[in-house]
Amino acid sequence: MQLTEHFTLDEFTRSTTASRLKIDNSVPDELMPNIQLTAIKLELVRQALGKPIVITSGYRCSELNKRVGGVSTSAHTKGLAVDFQSPYGTPRQICQRLIxxxxxFDKLIQEHNQWVHIGFSPSNNRQIVLTAVKQGGKTVYLNGLV
Ligand SMILES: [Zn+2]
Known part of the structure; x- marks a missing residue:
């Protein structure tokens, strides 16, 4: 199912973890408006980068979210966040460009120099920018791009 010019629903739901564990990660009807909103916002992200974006994790049902170690309140479970990479550049360069x-956006996170997390809100986008790093084996979130 095509959501917007460049994004399909499949890109939001596919997950190697879900396939492997046979978890049904399809989006419930009531969350479809959120997915649609995210796709529309991602078109603007794509436009700002002038390059395609590759979604590495989109929607996560609560079971899948648990299995990948996501926090229970994760915007991924509401269809309001994606993790992505882009041939535009490094995660840090991508974040800087979007700023x-x-x-x-509601939340933009440069994650471990490996991917970018971007989350949106239907009502109030707070423009929060964070950098995720490992400290003593734990993920901590620093303010801004560091
Ligand atoms: Zn994420």
Whole structure:
């Protein structure tokens, strides 16, 4: 199912972990408006980068979210966040570009120099920017891009 010009529903739901563990990660009807909103916002992200974005994790049902170690309140479980990479550049370069371009988001996280997490809110996008790093085997979130 095509959501917007460049994004399909399949990109939001596919998960190697879900396939392996035979978890049904399909989006419930009531969350479809959130997925649609996220796809629309991601078109703006794609536009700002001028490059495609590759979603590595989109929607996660609560079972899948637990299995991948996500926090229970994760915006992924509401269809309001994705993790992605892009040939535009490193996660840090991507985050910097999105900030400079004035792209709207609720939360933008540069995660371990490996991927970018971006979350949206239907009502109030807070423009929170964080960097996730490992300290003593634990993930900690530092303010801003560091
Ligand atoms: Zn994420």
């Amino acid at each position: 400079d371009a004035g792209v709207q």
